[in-house]
Amino acid sequence: MAANPGNPTPPPGGWPAGIDPARDLILTPRRLRGLVHPIRVRLLNLLESDGPATASQLGRRIGESSGTTSYHLRILAELGFVEDDPEQGNGRDRFWRTPYRRSGFSFRSPDDPGDDETIGLGIQYVRLSVDAANRRAMSFVDSLPSRVEELHTMPWTFSEISIEVTPEEARALSAEVTAVVHRHLRAAGAPPRGDGAERAVFQFQLLPDEEVTP
Template sequence: MGQPTFHHLNVEGLKVLAHPMRIRLLGLLRTHGPGTASGLAQRLGESSGTTSWHLRQLADAGFIEEDTERGNRRERWWRAAQDSTELRERSLPEDDPEVQDALVAYMSHIIEGHRDRAIAFVRSRHAWDEPWRHTSSMSDWLLPMGADEARRFFAEIEAVVERYRHPAGEGDQAFAVQFQAYPIETDQ
């Protein structure tokens, strides 16, 4: 496994990913590998025409690419072009309402996807073999921090994740790690 690759999200890419179907399609291709419009449509309960259109939008924006090693003239396969999407929010214009609406939509759809993944695990955890059934955590903490301290905290979390990034070995299981941290108002 080489270094992970990132799609650095710009305004145009943000607008493409502000649609929940596209986020789901990109997530499926990144998690489960290459797929066809019809196969992805079946997984999502959508028509292949709908998924095909959204796949072309993702390809035009550089999120996915055709997998030319698979398929034939009748069957077009797609794969993720990068391992991950990186949002550098400071690079986006803060005074453009259309961009801010797209940002809210994108981030909301990401959170909904994380929620759905967590619920799917909770509902199926009884079916997992040991030790996986009890190898999960859903914790939250309320920590007082300054902005600089929060940035250091994020950097340390990312460093921990990178220490655990490696090629899958025998007995390894894909393990979803979701992280959310944000300031909240409290009655102090």
């Protein structure tokens, strides 16, 4: 795995909370060319969260043929987002992996202030990411009828709280929440802990309230 994914210069305020530029890939608007496609974003997310996989395995996860996933994986490889995993390949099955730990996106790099085209790509990428988060949330909601016996005890939660913060306070809050969550991170492809822990996803949004009445 690459020690440094060739990241750009950080902005004055630093990278978003939780990003380690030595191990993580920092996406900026210009670096999104070729990536902003629903299938490619999903494939990249799966490889980052679950570790190496073949095109067939990934295809089953997202409901696409192995031919379709192979095509998009080759494009991702040409762009440097994924690579062959020689430790997993056996001559018959080709495994893919990411050459970094995880990726994060920022509009704030001084090396890439963005233009109309690349800022548009950034907005598309954010939209795809939000759509993916919503899909995960609705998948859980759809599972509730099968969880009737555990509804009164399960720890999973949705919440929305109105707050008031300055930009500096918002950055500090994001860093604090991220630090807490990172204590529970799992490595991609790691086996189950075996102590009753189950895999979960933490979704965190800190946004200006666009519905406030002027």
